Amino acid sequence: xxxxxxxxxxAIAYELAFFEGMPSTLLNNVLLKQATCYKMSGxxxxxxxxxxxxxxxxxxxxxxxxxxxEYAINAMLAKRYDLAYSKIAELYYELPKADHSIIxxxxxxxxxxxxxxxxxxxxxxxxxRVNNIAEDPYPEIxxxxxxxxxKAFSLSFWMPGLGQMYAGYFWKGALSSMLNAGLITLSVWGxxxxxxxxxxxxxxxxxxxxxxxxxxxxxxxxxxxNERKAKEFNxxxxxxxxxxxx
Amino acid sequence: MRFLLxxxxxxxxxxxxxxxxxxxxxxxxHLLSNKMYDEALLVLHEKLGDSRTQQQxxxxxxxxxxxxxxxQQLPQSIQFLDAVSSESEFVYEEAKLxxxxxxxxxxxxxxxxxxxxxxxxxxxxxxxxxxxxMSGVFLLTNRLSSYDSISTLLNPEWNIIQQQHSNFRNYRSxxxxxxxxxxxxxxxxxxxxxxxxxVYAGRKxxxxxxxxxxxxxxxxxxxxxxxxxxxxxxxxxxxxxxxxFYIGNIWGSALAVKVVRNERRDAIKNQILFDMHIPLRTFFx
Numbered sequence: 001x002x003x004x005x006x007x008x009x010x011a012i013a014y015e016l017a018f019f020e021g022m023p024s025t026l027l028n029n030v031l032l033k034q035a036t037c038y039k040m041s042g043x044x045x046x047x048x049x050x051x052x053x054x055x056x057x058x059x060x061x062x063x064x065x066x067x068x069x070e071y072a073i074n075a076m077l078a079k080r081y082d083l084a085y086s087k088i089a090e091l092y093y094e095l096p097k098a099d100h101s102i103i104x105x106x107x108x109x110x111x112x113x114x115x116x117x118x119x120x121x122x123x124x125x126x127x128x129r130v131n132n133i134a135e136d137p138y139p140e141i142x143x144x145x146x147x148x149x150x151k152a153f154s155l156s157f158w159m160p161g162l163g164q165m166y167a168g169y170f171w172k173g174a175l176s177s178m179l180n181a182g183l184i185t186l187s188v189w190g191x192x193x194x195x196x197x198x199x200x201x202x203x204x205x206x207x208x209x210x211x212x213x214x215x216x217x218x219x220x221x222x223x224x225x226n227e228r229k230a231k232e233f234n235x236x237x238x239x240x241x242x243x244x245x246x
Numbered sequence: 247m248r249f250l251l252x253x254x255x256x257x258x259x260x261x262x263x264x265x266x267x268x269x270x271x272x273x274x275x276h277l278l279s280n281k282m283y284d285e286a287l288l289v290l291h292e293k294l295g296d297s298r299t300q301q302q303x304x305x306x307x308x309x310x311x312x313x314x315x316x317x318q319q320l321p322q323s324i325q326f327l328d329a330v331s332s333e334s335e336f337v338y339e340e341a342k343l344x345x346x347x348x349x350x351x352x353x354x355x356x357x358x359x360x361x362x363x364x365x366x367x368x369x370x371x372x373x374x375x376x377x378x379x380m381s382g383v384f385l386l387t388n389r390l391s392s393y394d395s396i397s398t399l400l401n402p403e404w405n406i407i408q409q410q411h412s413n414f415r416n417y418r419s420x421x422x423x424x425x426x427x428x429x430x431x432x433x434x435x436x437x438x439x440x441x442x443x444x445v446y447a448g449r450k451x452x453x454x455x456x457x458x459x460x461x462x463x464x465x466x467x468x469x470x471x472x473x474x475x476x477x478x479x480x481x482x483x484x485x486x487x488x489x490x491f492y493i494g495n496i497w498g499s500a501l502a503v504k505v506v507r508n509e510r511r512d513a514i515k516n517q518i519l520f521d522m523h524i525p526l527r528t529f530f531x
Binding site for chain 2: 005008009011012015016019046049194195196197198201202
């Protein structure tokens with residue numbers, strides 16, 4: 001709490017300097033420091049607002065590089081991956097002679113979050129070469145075929161439970177098949193015994209609900225499966241590039 | 247580095263200045279226009295601790311109260327607005343009006359009225375605003391005769407309240423012409439014809455759906471009774487389900503009448519609160 005309050009006070013100090021005016025050569029420095037204060041207190045969107053007031057096209061290359069880097073990292077932390085990646089691309093264009101190896105881990109993580117695996121793999125290979133890392137987790141994700149939610153939905157319409165099995169949840173699919181088979185049996189048994197109302201309104205109605213609900217659930221499960229795989233993979237790569245896993 | 251050190255010293259000296267000077271006010275305005283509310287509050291709290299005269303304190307308390315008001319932190323807003331003393335006349339009046347509005351927003355109508363009445367004897371425009379706010383409270387609490395008497399004191403030509411005063415008259419008509427539907431009648435109607443109570447409450451589609459479901463359940467119960475007799479498990483299960491649904495629907499219909507009535511009142515209430523806020527904002531900005 002105390003630490004957060006100190007960061008806020010420092011951010012105010014930088015804002016006051018901005019408000020009272022200063023030489024343009026110092027403006028970027030002040031805004032960069034202010035953004036750092038906000039970043040340290042977890043206010044990433046506010047850090048982005050500070051940096052948006054900076055002039056990315058003037059000053060020394062090293063300071064400009066820092067501005068781009070901080071903007072990208074704050075956008076990444078704010079889960080605005082498109083924005084982070086566009087700033088990294090701008091950095092490459094504006095500062096072609098800078099040492100880009102520093103920005104590589106960020107770029108890899110960003111591309112992973114955007115699920116642009118092939119581009120991320122190329123960047124990862126460059127990163128691995130520089131850092132002597134033999135491990136390459138990408139072949140698995142590149143070979144991974146995403147589950148198609150529409151296909152899961154359609155499969156469950158053809159045969160209840162099949163969509164869940166396709167989505168990677170075999171037992172949920174098997175349970176759905178058995179439930180729907182039981183409801184069909186109940187309906188047929190009702191009609192054969194001349195319980196027309198019960199057969200129609202209990203058996204058929206419940207089957208209808210279970211049949212439709214099962215297909216929608218299969219769609220949800222396919223999406224969940226894709227998201228889980230991507231998240232697991234991103235965490236693996238994140239552990240490697242940030243140095244937590246040697 | 248030296249520059250940054252200098253900057254920090256500048257900030258410390260700024261934050262500890264005893265005067266809540268015009269430059270400080272301008273900086274706070276700058277923070278607010280950039281939606282830096284936490285920062286503005288911190289600056290104001292520092293200033294409040296350092297202020298020496300009552301007028302400075304009042305001015306800062308009003309600002310803090312209004313920031314909390316913008317952030318919808320109404321209890322905190324009231325706390326700071328109520329700390330404004332009557333020594334600073336204009337600031338005091340503004341604080342009292344906003345504090346009263348906050349009380350009303352928190353459904354503490356009596357507190358709101360009390361604060362508005364405390365402005366009796368103020369300048370004419372403040373009195374007009376206080377009376378206008380009070381007329382809103384009377385509408386919110388459905389005290390239509392009190393509304394009628396206080397609205398005669400309002401100047402309908404004053405542009406600050408003109409539109410909202412006209413809106414209030416419409417709300418008054420809507421409230422007085424509202425049919426008082428009884429939850430009891432809703433329940434009785436659903437007991438006679440399942441779903442009829444919901445139609446009476448104003449939920450036509452829900453009523454028809456309830457009627458269909460009850461009919462289907464009744465058909466299955468009758469079928470079980472005719473084929474298996476009254477002691478069969480099938481009849482007991484379907485009969486129990488039907489009974490539960492039937493009784494639940496009677497209770498649900500009575501509830502629906504209340505819910506629909508409250509929804510309608512809430513919609514008007516939100517409109518009234520919105521209209522109470524507009525003149526305050528317009529006048530004091």
